[in-house]
Amino acid sequence: MKALIFRLLREDCDNNTFQNKLDISRDTLYHLCHRCLSSLILCLSGATCLDESEKDRGTLMGEIAREADNTQWIVSILIDRKMGDEFVKLWADQKELAVLHSKIPTIYRHEISKITAQLCISIGRGEVLVPKETRFALLSTWLEALYDDFKWMRMAGKSVDRKLIEEGLSQTILTLPLPQQQSLLLNWFDRFLNRGDECPNIQTAFEIWWRRAFVKQYVVDSQLQITVCDIPN
Numbered sequence: 001m002k003a004l005i006f007r008l009l010r011e012d013c014d015n016n017t018f019q020n021k022l023d024i025s026r027d028t029l030y031h032l033c034h035r036c037l038s039s040l041i042l043c044l045s046g047a048t049c050l051d052e053s054e055k056d057r058g059t060l061m062g063e064i065a066r067e068a069d070n071t072q073w074i075v076s077i078l079i080d081r082k083m084g085d086e087f088v089k090l091w092a093d094q095k096e097l098a099v100l101h102s103k104i105p106t107i108y109r110h111e112i113s114k115i116t117a118q119l120c121i122s123i124g125r126g127e128v129l130v131p132k133e134t135r136f137a138l139l140s141t142w143l144e145a146l147y148d149d150f151k152w153m154r155m156a157g158k159s160v161d162r163k164l165i166e167e168g169l170s171q172t173i174l175t176l177p178l179p180q181q182q183s184l185l186l187n188w189f190d191r192f193l194n195r196g197d198e199c200p201n202i203q204t205a206f207e208i209w210w211r212r213a214f215v216k217q218y219v220v221d222s223q224l225q226i227t228v229c230d231i232p233n
Helices: 002-012 018-047 054-080 085-092 095-102 106-125 132-156 162-174 178-198 203-230
Strands: none
Touching: 018 054, 018 085, 018 095, 018 106, 054 085, 054 106, 085 106, 085 132, 095 106, 095 132, 106 132, 106 162, 132 162, 132 178, 162 178, 162 203, 178 203
16 A cells, blocks of 8 residues: 555656646545545454454454554645644544444554544644634544553554653644534543543643633622622612
8 A cells, every 4th residue: 555655656756737636636636535534444344254363364454454544644644744634634524433443452553543643643743734613623523432442552552652642632622613623522521530641631621611611600690799799879
């Protein structure tokens, strides 16, 4: 897969106009993204009725990891070329894949959650700009999976930077409207109390939301009360 994309990108560089190069690259990369997602759905569908032999298990883990890695690699190219916005919506819309993901053991699926982490990091850094509706849809579809897989992601790969994921996730949540922040962060708080280090530590985001939602409102209410009391009879 990677060798194929390198060849296609080199061919793109031979185009005479920048616009043609941009269009071809985007279409080609998103076509490959769709192929990877279709392959992941097939792999996870197979995992739901897996023969528990060591051979089948190892083969399936390898296939899922390969397709997830291919997807991450393509997404990194899209992000680098400022084309990642469409993929965020595409990933948020993967309801079928998310349902299949929830039905198989973490050992098979945790590589897939790295895609969600990758997107949150890029959104948090401002490398990918998408509407708040798309950001919330992304988290609604994949945040629970990221929480569930976070421990395995850290154990299975040295390339996983916990701090980067936590910062990206925090920034992604804090750019949402306050009611959506509340829903996501209260759910995180409940999980964090029960599981601790098994899920991302986004305590800073929780504290910022708390101050925005309650401390600021308390100050506003106090000012209103003072204003009312100062009105002469």
